[in-house]
Amino acid sequence: MATDGRAELMLKGTTLRLLALYTCAVLLGLASAWLWVTRVGMSGVDAGQWRVNLLAGSTRADAYTRARIAIFALLALDRRETLYYTTDRDDDDATLRAECTYSVALRPPAARWWSITAYAADGFLFPDKAHRYSVSGENAQVDADGRARFLIAPQSSPAGVDARIATSGTGGMRLTLRLYQPDDSLQRAPQTLDPPRIKKDGRCVS
Structure with a gap:
């Protein structure tokens, strides 16, 4: 049972880390797109x-x-x-x-x-x-x-x-x-x- 509990905690920890990484990636993508559009992304x-x-x-x-x-x-x-x-x-x-x-x-x-x-x-x-x-x-x-x-x-x-x-x-x-x-x-x-x-x-x- 203890082994199952540790495995469940490890799975939750991995899921949270992946979710955090995904959220950071989305935010960085949005930020870079906004910077490109409003500051540097102007072809001319x-x-x-x-x-x-x-x-x-x-x-x-x-x-x-x-x-x-x-x-x-x-x-x-x-x-x-x-x-x-x-x-x-x-x-x-x-x-x-x-x-x-x-x-x-x-x-x-x-x-x-x-x-x-x-x-x-x-x-x-x-x-x-x-x-x-x-x-x-x-x-x-x-x-x-x-x-x-x-x-x-x-x-x-x-x-x-x-x-x-x-x-x-x-x-x-x-x-x-x-x-x-x-x-x-x-x-x-x-x-x-x-x-x-x-x-x-x-x-x-x-």
Whole structure:
């Protein structure tokens, strides 16, 4: 009887160890997939801190690319129709933060229409009653040197901070630059884009 009891305990121990190993394997698989989708699994080329996915909208897009598109709310048209550039870093290679203020400057890209939109770390738009979600070629203010300039800032910023895109909460954020009907030269070589400049102006709210 004692031998049977020890055998049963050994069997239970082995089962628990196998279950623990299986659980760890599943969690590691999910974590690696999420990291691949949200951080490194983006097939494409860089233009400064911005990365453009060359497979978005393509029939050659793999499962990770499709998942990334779903998470970050891209319409995923073919790049002959649309190019999507994304970044979560500023020009100093620091992570973009929802609680901080950034100045953005760009020369209007060679495309029929463009827009820059901010997304929270979860892939959703920042809630804002004034609907300050994005800046586009239709409403951007272009200065004398031909650059569109605007601020991305928290809703709780001090008076006088004119945010064209309003954020809320804390944590990371991501910007997406959409180019609709880009010029042929950009279609052929998306990395030649003059990338939008993103500078943290030092103001962050707690």
